[in-house]
Amino acid sequence: MAPRPAPKRETRSTRDMILDAAERRFAERGFAGVAMREIATDAGLRNQASLYNHFRNKQALYEAVLARGLAPIVAVVSESGEAAESEVGQGAMRKDTIDAFLDRLLDYLEQHPHLPQLIQRAALDDVRHLRAAVPRLLRPIYAQGVHTLGQSDGPWQRTDLPLLAAGIYHLIFGYFASAKLLQVVGGGDPLSPGAVARQRRFVKKAVAELLGVGGRRRSGRS
Amino acid sequence: MAPRPAPKRETRSTRDMILDAAERRFAERGFAGVAMREIATDAGLRNQASLYNHFRNKQALYEAVLARGLAPIVAVVSESGEAAESEVGQGAMRKDTIDAFLDRLLDYLEQHPHLPQLIQRAALDDVRHLRAAVPRLLRPIYAQGVHTLGQSDGPWQRTDLPLLAAGIYHLIFGYFASAKLLQVVGGGDPLSPGAVARQRRFVKKAVAELLGVGGRRRSGRS
Amino acid sequence: MAPRPAPKRETRSTRDMILDAAERRFAERGFAGVAMREIATDAGLRNQASLYNHFRNKQALYEAVLARGLAPIVAVVSESGEAAESEVGQGAMRKDTIDAFLDRLLDYLEQHPHLPQLIQRAALDDVRHLRAAVPRLLRPIYAQGVHTLGQSDGPWQRTDLPLLAAGIYHLIFGYFASAKLLQVVGGGDPLSPGAVARQRRFVKKAVAELLGVGGRRRSGRS
Amino acid sequence: MAPRPAPKRETRSTRDMILDAAERRFAERGFAGVAMREIATDAGLRNQASLYNHFRNKQALYEAVLARGLAPIVAVVSESGEAAESEVGQGAMRKDTIDAFLDRLLDYLEQHPHLPQLIQRAALDDVRHLRAAVPRLLRPIYAQGVHTLGQSDGPWQRTDLPLLAAGIYHLIFGYFASAKLLQVVGGGDPLSPGAVARQRRFVKKAVAELLGVGGRRRSGRS
């Protein structure tokens, strides 16, 4: 996906500047809502034509943005998944394993809060319009996630596991993706450090409940 | 595909045809991705100009679509919320109360599967661009939802409740909104009756776990 | 090819203005050399967008221009052809029949001198890019022409007739099509009335020679 | 597809590769219809910029193509013309002189069938846009052609001769230039060896008729 001679490192290559700008814009307003001109301007180019030296067209740029944005998330998930697999044996997943995974994922999302928006938008669009790249990227971690969840100890049957995986995904990504809405409906900035920390604690507890590693069960607030 | 009060006359009014067409289109491709021309065509009009006899402009049409789409959902939620409130007294929410709420909501969403897409899209867009109508519609049920959840018995603190509300929302709506993606990544049609039924059972169980009314706790699959 | 409600006759309809402008421009500089903007301006439209209310795209406009330009020529040829057929019986075509045909054709071309350019350009382009309309228009008169020439009395075999038809066509149309070049290479305006009259006499003589009705044969200038 | 003096080295120079590619393209789609990028690609260059190492700009390349394409044709015509002049004395041109000329010209055109297209296109375009080179190339042979025809014995007056010259030119070049159209309207490939041979016989006969050296006059098919 990245042919160019390898960046000299001194500054971000033009290609990366473009990807950065496009990522921000596409996350904010979606594929159709972004004009190539804005991306060019944001990337420090004086002219949209320059974009086409780096990406064949808008669609190709969009896909490159998605692939680049997805990669680290896929990495976090798959590394954590492998770690979890190797620990199993004690009968079920341990809470701290899960928490470690969630921490890594949320650390990354907190630093790249528009990625979930980008991904949700892609999920809403007809994915068949995307080249195979994206599905190919997602399918493996989806399968792995489902498999890893099989190690858990919740009240789940085999056929529930894909739904559980999707549910946890929505729990985590939905918060960031709907941040703008939450801000209007709730109040306060959902992306402020404090708010993200609260959400982090919430997600850990919620996932623990769902996976049946909730510990002090039933003694909750009483 | 056309829900509302059930048309007395065999044909829907032009205005409703337009709203129907726009709802489908906006759900599929978002505000920016839809051209007035398509909506006109879909609505059986030969000319886009006709749209402007019914809606001042694209923005107004979009908001009308959102308002119309949101209303029944708000109704379901708020009715269920009131019912729940009136039952409380026995110490905590009962599982069947919750299930009844989820059933009604999922019944509706199953029949209008693109509404979640429409709403997710709106949530992703900068909501400030929408007239006050939408926030005004959502804030009450959000507040009510948070309050109702206060009756629950999970391991949640007061400050967790808004996050819990949002989480449950994402759990439910995310499934429908990401249907296209799930289809590609998973396989099978997530909107088929069987798939929706599975998701319904899953959501009930998951919410029960989160709200601490899980019943056969810890004895899960063992 | 002309849907519109039928022109009120008071002035040329916008559609016709567009066709007129496009005919001139396409004849002058060919399909690729003409910008939609020029055509719009020439047609008295303040904006190129208006063109697209009348023609789906540049290609469709081009084809409409060709069809409209070809029609009268096809008519002249086919009417003359039928006249010629009905006269036959005296053994061979009569010179005055041929001259009448050439007069009518050259009358028309003299008044529409850019049509031959337009047609030559179309002939040079890959005709497969044109919708079937054009070939469908030309094939019949080509066949008819070949058949009519079969009545002639030149030294031609059956297999020569298509080539003879094409040759006569080139003789007639080539003059107008290459007018610009002739002007530079020769001198004088090939489209001036005098020059056209000379060409008319020449063509009549030349065709008579080719068809073997040359009369004072061999006594030429001697 | 690549004619010129026969390359000493097995590979043609870049400049020639460019000229070859440009000749093909310009013949196919005309000056305005061809992009520098295509020419570069066709010529085996990875970048359009390279073209500008060999030709100052598109216009200069076009003129170089025309000059290179025209030169051999001019040579054939002028050599044949001189030969004809030196033979005169017997009262009129001999048929075999004419046939020899036509054979040489058609031999060359048969091997370079897109040259007539290229030239016809140039003739259609406003020739004043071309630098003087092209007119300067054509004027002499035109004058010579007209003079040579003065030796002929047809029914032609002095003022007819330029028209006769142009007519014969159209007869010969028009066939190749309109090949694409003939293929669609007639049928069969007009550039196949058989078809070209037929056209060659036809042209010889036709020119003979026009020049009054037709021999077996009036005994044609009877």
Place this chain on the structure above:
DNA sequence: GATGAATGAGGATTCATTCAT
């Protein structure tokens, strides 16, 4: 209320050309 037409603004993309390497 529906429509054909007009239109300004802007959409993505291509163009020929230049410059530094």
Place this chain on the structure above:
DNA sequence: AATGAATGAATCCTCATTCAT
């Protein structure tokens, strides 16, 4: 001599909107 990249201008076409009918 070849290339990657940049760029201003232009390309075709679509957009939302308006107006007269």
